[in-house]
Amino acid sequence: MANIKELSRREDRLEGGHRLCAGCGASIAVRQVLLGAGLTPVVAGCATGCLEVSTTIYPYSSWKVPFIHNAFENSAATVSGVESAFKGLQRAGKIPADKKMKFVAFGGDGGTYDIGLQSLSGAMERGHDMVYVCYDNGAYMNTGIQRSSATPLGAWATTAEVGKVGQGKPMRRKDLTSIMAAHHIPYVAQASISEWKDLTTKAEKAFAVKGPAFINVFAPCPRGWRIPYDKTVEIASLAVKTAFWPLFEVEDGVWKMTTKRVTSENRLPIEEFLTPQGRFKHLFKPENAELLAAVQAEVDRNFAYVQGRCGA
Amino acid sequence: MPTQKTLAVTGNVLVAEAMRQCAPDVMAAYPITPQTTIVEEFAKFVANGRVHTEYVTVESEHSAMSSCVGASAAGARVMTATSSQGLALMWEELFIAAGMRLPIVMANANRALSAPINIHCDHSDIMGARDTGWIILFAENAQEAYDNTIMAVRIAEHPDVMLPVMTTLDGFITTHSIDRAEIMDDDTVKEFVGEYVPEYALLDTDHPVSHGNFAGLGGPYFEFKRSQRNAIDRSAEVIRDVADEWTAICGRPFGMVEGWGMEDAEIAIVAIGSTAGNVRAVARELRAQGVRVGVLKVRCFRPFPFADVADALAGCKAVAVLDRAESFGAEGGPLFLEVRSALYDRTERPAIVNYIYGLGGSDVKLDLLRRVYSDLSDVADGAQVPGRLVYLGAR
Numbered sequence: 001m002a003n004i005k006e007l008s009r010r011e012d013r014l015e016g017g018h019r020l021c022a023g024c025g026a027s028i029a030v031r032q033v034l035l036g037a038g039l040t041p042v043v044a045g046c047a048t049g050c051l052e053v054s055t056t057i058y059p060y061s062s063w064k065v066p067f068i069h070n071a072f073e074n075s076a077a078t079v080s081g082v083e084s085a086f087k088g089l090q091r092a093g094k095i096p097a098d099k100k101m102k103f104v105a106f107g108g109d110g111g112t113y114d115i116g117l118q119s120l121s122g123a124m125e126r127g128h129d130m131v132y133v134c135y136d137n138g139a140y141m142n143t144g145i146q147r148s149s150a151t152p153l154g155a156w157a158t159t160a161e162v163g164k165v166g167q168g169k170p171m172r173r174k175d176l177t178s179i180m181a182a183h184h185i186p187y188v189a190q191a192s193i194s195e196w197k198d199l200t201t202k203a204e205k206a207f208a209v210k211g212p213a214f215i216n217v218f219a220p221c222p223r224g225w226r227i228p229y230d231k232t233v234e235i236a237s238l239a240v241k242t243a244f245w246p247l248f249e250v251e252d253g254v255w256k257m258t259t260k261r262v263t264s265e266n267r268l269p270i271e272e273f274l275t276p277q278g279r280f281k282h283l284f285k286p287e288n289a290e291l292l293a294a295v296q297a298e299v300d301r302n303f304a305y306v307q308g309r310c311g312a
Numbered sequence: 313m314p315t316q317k318t319l320a321v322t323g324n325v326l327v328a329e330a331m332r333q334c335a336p337d338v339m340a341a342y343p344i345t346p347q348t349t350i351v352e353e354f355a356k357f358v359a360n361g362r363v364h365t366e367y368v369t370v371e372s373e374h375s376a377m378s379s380c381v382g383a384s385a386a387g388a389r390v391m392t393a394t395s396s397q398g399l400a401l402m403w404e405e406l407f408i409a410a411g412m413r414l415p416i417v418m419a420n421a422n423r424a425l426s427a428p429i430n431i432h433c434d435h436s437d438i439m440g441a442r443d444t445g446w447i448i449l450f451a452e453n454a455q456e457a458y459d460n461t462i463m464a465v466r467i468a469e470h471p472d473v474m475l476p477v478m479t480t481l482d483g484f485i486t487t488h489s490i491d492r493a494e495i496m497d498d499d500t501v502k503e504f505v506g507e508y509v510p511e512y513a514l515l516d517t518d519h520p521v522s523h524g525n526f527a528g529l530g531g532p533y534f535e536f537k538r539s540q541r542n543a544i545d546r547s548a549e550v551i552r553d554v555a556d557e558w559t560a561i562c563g564r565p566f567g568m569v570e571g572w573g574m575e576d577a578e579i580a581i582v583a584i585g586s587t588a589g590n591v592r593a594v595a596r597e598l599r600a601q602g603v604r605v606g607v608l609k610v611r612c613f614r615p616f617p618f619a620d621v622a623d624a625l626a627g628c629k630a631v632a633v634l635d636r637a638e639s640f641g642a643e644g645g646p647l648f649l650e651v652r653s654a655l656y657d658r659t660e661r662p663a664i665v666n667y668i669y670g671l672g673g674s675d676v677k678l679d680l681l682r683r684v685y686s687d688l689s690d691v692a693d694g695a696q697v698p699g700r701l702v703y704l705g706a707r
């Protein structure tokens with residue numbers, strides 16, 4: 001795997017100067033993932049969402065690789081079409097048989113967990129040689145912080161309001177990474193923008209396997225989470241350290257934790273992750289003590305589940 | 313030397329054959345009655361190694377068109393086929409395919425839309441897609457479905473056009489009935505359609521381009537739409553030229569509209585799709601009795617050949633437009649609205665009646681068509697128009 005010196009010499013395939021907010025986790029995710037493709041040519045696709053609208057404002061584009069945006073729910077199907085074209089044209093002899101190319105589709109959690117789930121599931125099942133990357137910022141940010149099935153239990157969102165009766169999202173998150181693992185594709189991983197080495201290594205593996213790969217990348221949104229724009233990486237790191245976001249991979253069906261630093265014993269209480277974020281502010285009202293405990297219990301349950309799968 | 317073989321086959325088999333001969337690099341496949349046998353036939357070509365096509369068995373029609381968009385932007389020749397609910401599910405993607413100027417070719421087996429669910433022929437599905445920016449050709453029979461598919465590739469990929477084309481055939485009536493048709497030899501079709509050379513391919517990694525950019529915020533969205541309008545207007549000439557070229561090879565003529573008896577017709581019926589044949593059968597009977605009847609078939613619905621329609625109909629006394637689709641709340645069916653609009657600028661205009669017929673595959677009996685001509689004769693003689701919109705044969 002490439003060390004930081006080598007990575008620093010690689011071309012950034014997403015150019016700066018785009019219009020994502022300061023501190024946006026999505027562009028960090030994209031740059032780290034694309035570093036993982038090495039020097040092989042890549043075609044990238046992206047679902048409608050913050051990343052897409054901010055990086056491709058006509059006549060500009062931040063993408064130094066061929067790029068396609070189609071719609072919101074079909075980044076996986078679209079890139080599966082690009083990959084199919086590559087295969088068909090190679091079979092026709094119009095592209096040299098020895099030419100290598102990589103294909104990657106990006107989508108936010110709304111575009112992946114919710115509206116794009118069918119398209120993603122279909123593309124993975126069909127076995128396209130492509131990587132799908134979800135940048136999970138836990139809500140529909142582009143339309144103004146609406147809850148998605150990735151929004152954590154108890155989090156405020158503009159469609160999971162806090163008021164006299166409502167206390168944020170009453171449901172738990174969907175475990176998309178496990179759902180993707182259940183597709184029994186060659187490579188599935190969960191990563192965070194705060195752990196660059198872990199993420200770029202996972203991206204390298206995802207691009208290297210033959211067939212579909214999926215990476216779920218934790219990517220904070222300062223605007224939506226009500227955090228200062230210079231705290232993105234710190235908050236992502238706290239998600240890992242509290243075991244809110246376990247780092248693991250599933251290689252050919254074998255589950256493995258990719259960090260030994262976070263254990264049942266030494267992980268931080270979930271408050272460490274919640275307190276700095278405005279979207280969880282209401283959880284600390286005395287009358288919400290039960291809900292706060294439920295949030296911790298949900299993290300415990302999920303971590304135990306992942307540990308169990310990893311035989312840890 | 314072009315050589316043709318006479319076959320007795322269904323419309324769907326012929327469409328699949330035409331697709332095989334055009335050698336798409338990618339084909340997206342999802343089943344829906346009565347389109348299914350097209351993708352099934354194609355699966356056999358794939359299994360037998362008769363095509364180089366990457367056959368993508370998507371999980372929905374939305375993904376069918378989404379993957380077609382990706383594949384076409386990648387630089388491939390791309391085809392798919394659908395019908396009814398499938399076309400409706402693609403709706404969002406139809407606009408995107410046209411807006412991104414991707415020369416995708418799709419067959420549609422015309423079928424009613426739910427509710428209530430119904431698998432039989434009408435044009436509700438395709439008429440719902442009429443403003444998506446696709447070029448739309450209607451086939452009367454299996455032969456035309458075959459010819460239209462081959463011509464569609466040339467039209468779509470023409471540098472002056474670069475738009476997706478839908479070739480439609482009537483569900484069951486044309487898709488599933490065995491018909492007599494001529495099929496061209498593979499080499500002649502291959503030469504006729506040529507190779508697709510894309511200008512901005514995603515797979516050209518030495519020249520990276522971004523497709524599907526954001527054009528809001530005072531961007532050029534409006535101007536892009538005008539260029540799309542210009543392209544579909546320009547396509548009319550290309551459609552005619554390609555038809556002339558194909559006629560020179562296969563010997564069959566193709567008009568934007570096709571008239572029968574229109575030279576001196578006093579009353580005429582305008583129809584699209586398979587019904588045109590039924591109308592012609594009745595028209596022949598009436599001509600034998602000395603009635604001056606005509607038939608006008610519209611083969612190309614988008615771009616709509618306004619001048620051809622008006623030229624053909626302007627001399628008539630009374631005209632009936634047969635619509636196999638509703639446009640609920642509008643003055644009439646979709647074809648009626650176009651035909652009526654086409655005649656507006658003429659100083660001499662026939663009386664015009666709209667018949668909605670055959671929805672959900674309800675039978676188009678020849679007696680019903682005789683009744684339409686008889687209504688028209690009355691109108692031509694000065695009788696009241698029998699209500700602006702008639703549900704023909706509804707119980």
Ligand SMILES: Cc1ncc(C[n+]2csc(CCOP(=O)(O)OP(=O)(O)O)c2C)c(N)n1
Binds near residue numbers: 051
């Ligand atoms: C079919 C459809 N429904 C809704 C929308 C509106 N929409 C555009 S972006 C977006 C939110 C995207 O959220 P997410 O995928 O989480 O990405 P983010 O904006 O957070 O980066 C929504 C709801 C759309 N473009 N298309």
